[in-house]
Amino acid sequence: WMPWRNNGEAAVDQLEYDAFRVKNKYMENGYLDAEVSKPLMRVDPGSYKAEVDYQITEGVQYHVGTIGVTQEIKGLKAENLKDLLTLKEGKVFNVKRMRTDIKVLEEEVGNLGFAYARVMPQMKKDPETKIVNLQYVIQPGQPVTINDVIISGNDTTKDRVIRRYIYLAPGDAYNTRDLQDSKSALGRTGFFESVDIQTQRLSEEKVNLLVNVKETSTGTISAGGGYGSYEGLMVNASISDRNIFGSGINTTLGFEISQISKNGNLSFINPKIWDSMYSFGLSFYKRDYEYVDYTQDQVGASVTLGREFLRYFNGSIGFSYSDNQSTLNDNSVSTIENFLYDDQYEKTAFNVGVRFDNTDDFYMPRRGMKFDVNFEYAELNGNDFNATVFPGGYGTVLRTDAKLGLYYGMEDLIDYDLILRAKVQFSYIDREEGEKLPTAEKLFMGGIGSVRGYEPYSLSPHLPNGDLVGGTERTIGSIEASIPLSAAAKMRLAAFYDYGVIGSDRVFLNGAIATLGDVSRSSTGVVLEWQSPFGPINIVLAYPIDDEADDRTASFEFSMGTRF
Template identity: 25%
Template sequence: MKRSAHRLHLRATAVLVSLAFAAQLAWAVTPFTVRDIRIEGLQRVEPGTVFASLPVHIGDTYNDDKGAAAIRALFALGLFSDVRLETSGDVLVVVVQERPTIAAVDFAGNKEFSNEILQGVLRDAGVTSGRAYDRALADRAEQEIKRQYINRSLYGAEVQTTVTPTERNQVRLTFNIIEGRPARIKDISIVGNHAFDEGTLKDLFNLDTGGWLAWYTKSDQYSRSKLNADLEALRSYYLNRGYLDFKIDSTQVAISPDKQSISITVNVTEGQRFVVSGVSIDGNLLGRDDEFKSLITIKPGEAYNAEQVANTTKAITDQLGNYGYAFAKVEAVPDVDRANNRVAIELRVDPERRAYVRRINIAGNNRTRDEVIRREFRQYESSWYDADKIKLSRDRVDRLGYFTELSITTAEVPGAPDEVDLNVEVKEKPTGNISLGAGYSSAEKLSFTFGLSQDNVFGSGNRLDLQLNTGKFNRTVVVSATDPYFTNNGVSRTVEVYYKTQKPYQDQGGNYTLVTMGAGLKFGVPVTELDTVYLGMNIERTRIKPGTNIPASYLDYANRFGYSSSAFPFTLGWSRDSRDSALAPNSGRYQRLMGELGLFGDARYAKANYQYQQYVPLSKAYTLAFNGEAGWGKGLGGRPFPVFKNFYSGGLGSVRGYDQGTLGPRDVTGAFIGGTRKFTLNTELLTPFPGAGNDRTLRLFAFVDAGALYGDGEKISGSALRYSTGIGLSWISPLGPLRFAWAVPLRKRPGDRIQRLQFQIGTSF
């Protein structure tokens, strides 16, 4: 039986060899000189593409080797599914069969990603209309789409490709997507930790097993980039506490068979805790030894802290950069004594060479003029390289708000070792916008806003604004134009025209209003990089429309000075802002002092308002915030302070828990008329919302408020003070900043109007 099988195998082998030999004899041709080349089978590919790839030309001698090379070259183009060479006398005939081209790419079933995003992903992978189609290309496209869904924790996503032939040898690709449900993190484990408990270390992670707010934070959806960030936070935590040899040995991410849950295990080796035994600094310190030593924050006797080491080397490098040493190198070299768990750190400083900035090159600003960017620079051409001025310049350009991307890089100048060029790359964004919105507050009820603005008119850096606000008690129309560089040294000019109608918040059911029309001219003079002084003058006319139930104080003022009052107030102000964010600050300070002085016209008065805010980061999660405000007003020339210029207090923005605008004096009708002196103090402790991780756009806060409002001539006393405490929610919502507060008044007097629940869209603090 075995011999029979062996003979059968030999016969089959002989047959195959004979067929191959016969085929070789059939394919072999006698070499000849090519008189012409003819191409058959082309539909969309240009003949020139084929001729340019052929290694055989008219007049060449054709043989089998050149034929084989021609077939390989044509297949390498990726445009043909079949290629044959035939001869007709001394004419070489190239017969090809084109691959179909992609006419269009469609998607079905996708919700997580838009069609535009998926088309961009496939375009980067080489799958787009006009490209030759083959099955390998479709497979690559499917894998790329799946990869995008895996990044969103949709591990069960399935992709199937439907190929539909169309006319002219084209196909339409339709990717049918079944997204499935995202996989959730079931468990996170840290193995090998001894110095710190697992709960403390897991609190460092933004990834978690989810909570009741996971639908908003998506913190229980795994992504490799998020895990890498968490592992870096874990590494920094140990290195900042003396564990110099800490390392992450491995990370295992296991997904369940149904692809719906994920388990993460992190294996670590802590090592021993090291204490700094000493710090030394060596190298060329430019004769400023004491200055550079004062920058060292590493403290002997304390645990090794990698963050302190990095901050120290950066501070020394930046300081050398301030003196023009653009290529300075500072290296922290540890000398580890493992026997005693101690480490000595040597800082090696090499300033290298001092450099000038030869030229500042700007690219990417297709619309914005060069001068708009250059005038924000504090680093000048042909001046010493200064790292602080370059950073300040970058921040100032970034604060313009005209660009989505901004980078400044340093390039050496060939042949000039003491010169560098600064290359500024920007990517512009649309600076004109139309905004429509609606807001609701417990005081104003429903209000609508409309805004039309252009921040960078014709690329000049000038700003135009039209703002319209409607509310039950306050309505405003403002048109303004600002030139931020009215003068070459940065003095700004703002021209505005406005129309406002106002009522006290408790209007007693009346329909009286205060109507103010005016125009103003204001200049902003930069004093320092953080300080600006404002000077201006307004022309105003205020009319008291009596209506029903007008407060007696308004009626008395109108009877004495008329229902219409003109004023020409001068404005003087100052502001300083060092907060890290205007919407969700964590650190920094904000101060504003604004004053009005009316010396001419019917209304003669002086008015000032000062606001102070301070944000103190207590930890990564907690921030302590203070807000204080004081207002003062006085009539001039023997006239009382105009009642329509009064301050109001109570409610959001002052003392929460009391109805809006109801603190302070009342007239004989019982109407709340405001006052001429105001004092408010707010203290808040802010923390991320439970389950929201470290998201600072959604925060809880506990607060204590205090404030008082006094009338003209009223004695200042503690009896007018009101206090409250409570909790609240702050959310940077799509409609704008939202503040929600539940307050408990701590000091109530007869007649006080209490409103425990208050909220508003469109305000902060």
């Protein structure tokens, strides 16, 4: 269905198989009695063209009459199994859905320990009424237990690190869902290029789990950058290892340098303290960013403690401290700019977060959902404020951040590795009336991870003279479609559309409280996604759709070492 997937040359060895493919397509549309002849190929030597003919007898189109499930497994109800089936009574028969339903039934029985259950479909056709009655007969076999878990392919990662993510252990009853969840959990670590888990049958009641992994490069020297009309050439780099010494511990030492910024960070994250359900993280950072009118200098640290629960969920609490110094770049700036940007304060924050993740891969998920919600309660302390305008001083801030990512691979439906993605993020900041919210704590848009096609942090509500005041509410959405370019090179091409809107609840302007209008922007473009030997690389070519005259656009950006 995509022209570039077919070169137009005849594959003679596939002609006979094409007859079976055509018959299968008819059976997907209810024609169970369809007959397709062997191919007849006529070749024109002069034009090097050929015609291939098939003789097809369709027969009648069948609808589904009754569907039943025959089984004798204790604790399993046939009616509950019928509710899981995609082939429904009264609908046109579809052999593809029947095969899907067979797999569903095998998985449901497999969740009860029957690793080698067989599902036999029995069809009774009536050409007169054009009805086919379907009966699934389940032959469960013997319940199976795990004898051993045998791990191979891990040259660096320790066996015990891999076993953390396998939900089946020696002596456990076999479970299909646990097997699939184990494969997905290993894929989400980002330690492996591929993960394969097979069963090795030892007897009617015993199996070994054969876990074979192919490790990917987790220790990288990452680099990225871009070019913008405001920041000029931007360069960033980091030395990191998500799996240092094969221990599963994530460490990062990074920096970013451009004409207007100098940032550095050091972080340490242990996702499984002593192979437990608890995680621990520690980070230090220093950020120095020069905006048009002021320079923001931040130094801070944070500590986080988390725990995994209910397999896909992770809860965390954290504490952070930062010292923030914003200074004006020019002593001759206006009173308004001094009011907006000249802030010196300390921030102490307490964080609570919940994360859900059932995706199947860290860098390139093809199924599943990710959802994060984080609440930050912060106290700001400083004395450089106008007590008349802000009688409450810097005060306290409550910030809410939520992110949602949905991933769906289309290969099972269209036999092509198309990946669809939808992402939404929302942020909201609340504080008491009469308290000052520094510009550095407000929200902005632009750049990778936001609305691409605009320079980082360059979009927000602004004053009539163009000064950005930052926002207190922000929503950003993205839809993406990713197709393979080269499987051997691990290279893909994604098209995207971004849309974001940001607003501010109130600002102090000309001696009074004022409300500025919301700012909305959108963009489209393509991303070259390359899983290189040095880590994942994103090259972004973006086109801002509704940019305005004073917007700072960035049509080209690239990054290395980030999660797609």
